[in-house]
Amino acid sequence: SQKIEQNSEALNIQEGKTATLTCNYTNYSPAYLQWYRQDPGRGPVFLLLIRENEKEKRKERLKVTFDTTLKQSLFHITASQPADSATYLCASHNNNDMRFGAGTRLTVKP
Amino acid sequence: DTGVSQDPRHKITKRGQNVTFRCDPISEHNRLYWYRQTLGQGPEFLTYFQNEAQLEKSRLLSDRFSAERPKGSFSTLEIQRTEQGDSAMYLCASSLGGGRRTDTQYFGPGTRLTVL
Numbered sequence: 001s002q003k004i005e006q007n008s009e010a011l012n013i014q015e016g017k018t019a020t021l022t023c024n025y026t027n028y029s030p031a032y033l034q035w036y037r038q039d040p041g042r043g044p045v046f047l048l049l050i051r052e053n054e055k056e057k058r059k060e061r062l063k064v065t066f067d068t069t070l071k072q073s074l075f076h077i078t079a080s081q082p083a084d085s086a087t088y089l090c091a092s093h094n095n096n097d098m099r100f101g102a103g104t105r106l107t108v109k110p
Numbered sequence: 111d112t113g114v115s116q117d118p119r120h121k122i123t124k125r126g127q128n129v130t131f132r133c134d135p136i137s138e139h140n141r142l143y144w145y146r147q148t149l150g151q152g153p154e155f156l157t158y159f160q161n162e163a164q165l166e167k168s169r170l171l172s173d174r175f176s177a178e179r180p181k182g183s184f185s186t187l188e189i190q191r192t193e194q195g196d197s198a199m200y201l202c203a204s205s206l207g208g209g210r211r212t213d214t215q216y217f218g219p220g221t222r223l224t225v226l
Contacts, residue, residue, distance in 0.1 A: 043217030
């Protein structure tokens with residue numbers, strides 16, 4: 001069956017370090033992947049989108065990669081700050097099928 | 111505020127009662143999605159509309175759930191004969207999807223349902 005998985009429930013890092021979150025998908029080939037941020041009690045907020053023909057996308061301190069051979073996307077936050085603490089969700093869209101991973105809860109400690 | 115809005119934000123009901131939620135999407139968006147999210151999980155797709163047409167429903171969506179988008183603007187999600195397992199956050203999202211446009215979705219704040 002088609003799956004999208006984020007391989008860690010929680011990630012704790014020190015302020016200033018780079019956070020790296022992983023998203024893997026199996027048994028399908030999404031046309032693009034998206035990353036969202038979700039704070040407690042709120043809806044997800046769109047951050048970045050990367051298409052299957054793009055290797056890397058950047059936005060300020062954020063970077064996303066898409067490796068169609070490994071079937072994996074990596075999401076990086078450089079120079080992390082306590083305000084980056086949140087749950088980060090990856091999502092894939094293939095035809096009309098939108099799937100979200102379970103999310104990775106990131107905590108950045110001062 | 112021109113974002114996606116949902117009403118109510120919180121709903122507590124007794125098992126067996128019917129509940130209805132409303133979603134107002136971003137005005138120029140033609141697609142509207144409903145998701146359910148439980149603690150520690152990502153949003154789970156329920157159904158979506160393109161304009162007023164309901165184009166897809168999840169196989170997980172029981173017949174107690176029904177959604178409408180009568181004029182292609184706001185949408186309602188009704189749950190009949192609620193069960194305790196229906197307790198979750200119900201999220202609505204809208205987008206300018208379709209064709210070659212990538213389907214970036216903009217989410218509302220959600221409606222948290224608690225079934226006692």
